[in-house]
Amino acid sequence: MKLTKAQQNYLIFLLFIAFLGLSFLFKYEPGVRMGHNFILFATDMLLILPPAFVLIGLFDVWAKREVIERHFGEDSGLRGYLWAILLAATTVGGALVALPVANALYHKGARYAMVLAYVSAAALVMIPMTIMEATILGPSFTVVRLVVSLPLVIISSLLLEKFLLRSGYLLPAEK
């Protein structure tokens, strides 16, 4: 019997769960510690992803191409960045949510620079993260980081856009 890649991944996952379960049962220390990390991270992400993807689906059917092109397309300048960064700041779930959103934006007519600025900004200026950072590491750490980050987000997105356009690169479409 030949398993597809997805089935293999599910199988590996089930085996890992079984390993964690046995670890807890027999108090196998490394397995238990791994399990604690796993539960924290897994519940967090598994709770975020389904609603996030429902929103992405709704975006796909409702967002008009002209609107995305107007705000994030070829002629969108600084305002496009403003929108991209605002959208990123309110994105929850980190890269795992930002990447599919970026892909959807791209296929609705957003230019590379905006898509890439969005992904970088989603890593650097997400509001919940930023608040937590300021509380723990101090507001000045966060302010310096943000002030340095934002120009870098824009400059890097333009450089990457140039690089990708020069090679005539297209982002993969979702099958």
Next chain:
Amino acid sequence: MLALYIVTLVLVVLSLVVDSTKTAVGIRLGLKKFQKILPSFLKLLIFVAVVLFFSEGLISEYLGQDNLLLGILTGLTLGSVTMMPGFISYPLAGVLVEKGVAYMVVASFVTSLMMVGVLTYPIEKSYFGVRATLARNLTSLVIAVIISLAIGLFYGEI
């Protein structure tokens, strides 16, 4: 988290009111996308658990060394190859700072943690393709270095 569910619910209801067939198509589309990355995502969860298990000790042990350059390089490396949610990474960063680890080392670690994804490579590849994924991650590494330097300058560490 709760806010996300409320926003989603409100938007779904709104969307249903305006056009129920379109809404159904949208939700089905979203869930299909979710189902498509779910297997890679589950595998990622395993990697995260295993890598965190081995790197937690490394993180507090090696980031705190006296050599700033080595500290930053370690921060960048561990930040790139590991992945953890903010509610783990920031408390950890707080502990590092309390232990006397330089702010710029902490910055190199948290920035690369958020921006550079070795573990998420298979997932990023399916949305961005190989070339854009590599280019983005390399650029992000450079950004992490610049941010770390800026933080170092600000705190007078260099």
